Amino acid sequence: MTDGRRLRIHAPAKINLFLHITGRRDDGYHNLQTVFQLLDIGDSLVVETNRSGVIALDGPDLGIADSDNLVVRAAMALKALPGTPEHCGATIRLEKQLPSGGGLGGGSSDAASTLLALNALWGLRLSTAALQRTGAALGADVPVFVLGRSAWAEGIGEQLTPLDLPPAWYLVLKPDCAVHTGEIFSHRQLTRDTPPITMHAFFAGDSRNDCEPIVRQLYPEVDNALNWLQNFGEARLTGTGACIFCRCGSEVQARRIAEQVPARWKAWVAAGINRSPAVKNTELLL
Numbered sequence: 001m002t003d004g005r006r007l008r009i010h011a012p013a014k015i016n017l018f019l020h021i022t023g024r025r026d027d028g029y030h031n032l033q034t035v036f037q038l039l040d041i042g043d044s045l046v047v048e049t050n051r052s053g054v055i056a057l058d059g060p061d062l063g064i065a066d067s068d069n070l071v072v073r074a075a076m077a078l079k080a081l082p083g084t085p086e087h088c089g090a091t092i093r094l095e096k097q098l099p100s101g102g103g104l105g106g107g108s109s110d111a112a113s114t115l116l117a118l119n120a121l122w123g124l125r126l127s128t129a130a131l132q133r134t135g136a137a138l139g140a141d142v143p144v145f146v147l148g149r150s151a152w153a154e155g156i157g158e159q160l161t162p163l164d165l166p167p168a169w170y171l172v173l174k175p176d177c178a179v180h181t182g183e184i185f186s187h188r189q190l191t192r193d194t195p196p197i198t199m200h201a202f203f204a205g206d207s208r209n210d211c212e213p214i215v216r217q218l219y220p221e222v223d224n225a226l227n228w229l230q231n232f233g234e235a236r237l238t239g240t241g242a243c244i245f246c247r248c249g250s251e252v253q254a255r256r257i258a259e260q261v262p263a264r265w266k267a268w269v270a271a272g273i274n275r276s277p278a279v280k281n282t283e284l285l286l
């Protein structure tokens with residue numbers, strides 16, 4: 001390992017184009033079907049290695065201890081693997097654009113980018129599958145960001161089939177609230193028995209987000225935002241929210257909607273991407 005190697009790496013957002021919950025496992029996690037669409041908006045990390053073995057985080061206050069930040073947890077998870085030399089350390093600057101608890105997978109993407117960057121900078125030579133296994137222990141959405149492809153997903157989100165989705169523009173909107181994923185998945189009235197569908201049925205338009213009725217009920221702000229965005233197209237929740245999105249015919253149309261978004265809500269105009277810039281950022285180092 002070389003001392004003081006530095007890499008800027010992106011951490012893209014995702015939206016769930018649909019989310020069906022098909023069952024509940026014995027460990028409480030839910031089996032689901034979803035399509036992860038990666039977006040060209042996201043966080044950014046600057047990772048600089050050291051040989052003192054220390055992991056340090058430089059980033060905005062997310063209201064959690066540094067040791068709970070998924071960036072630090074990802075680095076520590078790599079350090080805990082048997083092949084990682086003791087002296088491997090890093091300072092990671094986190095530049096957040098994505099909201100926490102937004103359903104855009106920001107924390108999970110930060111974690112995946114950390115795994116990808118440190119695997120390359122520390123010269124660990126771990127396979128994508130090994131990084132995905134380490135990532136899955138940090139969050140159900142981490143493996144897709146390690147893969148770095150838009151994908152069809154099953155299981156708890158870790159059984160991935162890469163997809164090349166057609167070009168698309170989205171208006172993504174964040175209502176003025178944060179949704180707690182665990183609260184939605186543990187709700188008594190959550191639909192947990194949606195019959196599995198085929199990819200063909202999804203592309204034919206036969207899908208929804210099973211979390212949406214519960215989130216609308218518990219978070220009136222999300223309900224209001226969905227009703228507002230519905231005026232412009234098919235508005236849908238991503239993950240367990242709070243963010244919602246609507247597919248637009250063009251970038252111009254998305255920007256027109258963005259201009260009309262009430263000030264209390266944050267909005268992004270985003271293009272769908274099929275490959276993560278994070279993977280490209282590390283490729284030159286491997």
Ligand SMILES: C[C@](O)(CO)[C@H](O)COP(=O)(O)OP(=O)(O)OC[C@H]1O[C@@H](n2ccc(N)nc2=O)[C@H](O)[C@@H]1O
Nearest residue numbers: 016028029030108139140141156157181182185239240
């Ligand atoms: C809803 C999605 O955003 C869809 O992309 C993800 O499945 C959630 O992924 P995540 O935020 O990385 O979620 P995790 O941090 O792994 O899990 C948070 C909590 O959600 C519940 N959870 C999550 C994923 C899943 N397939 N089944 C669950 O029941 C569990 O109670 C878990 O304790």
Ligand SMILES: Nc1ncnc2c1ncn2[C@@H]1O[C@H](COP(=O)(O)OP(=O)(O)OP(=O)(O)O)[C@@H](O)[C@H]1O
Nearest residue numbers: 069070100101102103104105106107108110141239
């Ligand atoms: N680097 C990070 N960025 C954002 N949240 C983080 C980070 N590290 C830890 N967290 C914690 O993780 C939780 C959810 O983060 P995340 O941004 O992945 O949620 P999300 O956008 O709802 O994603 P998902 O779609 O995976 O549910 C929050 O409670 C937050 O405090």
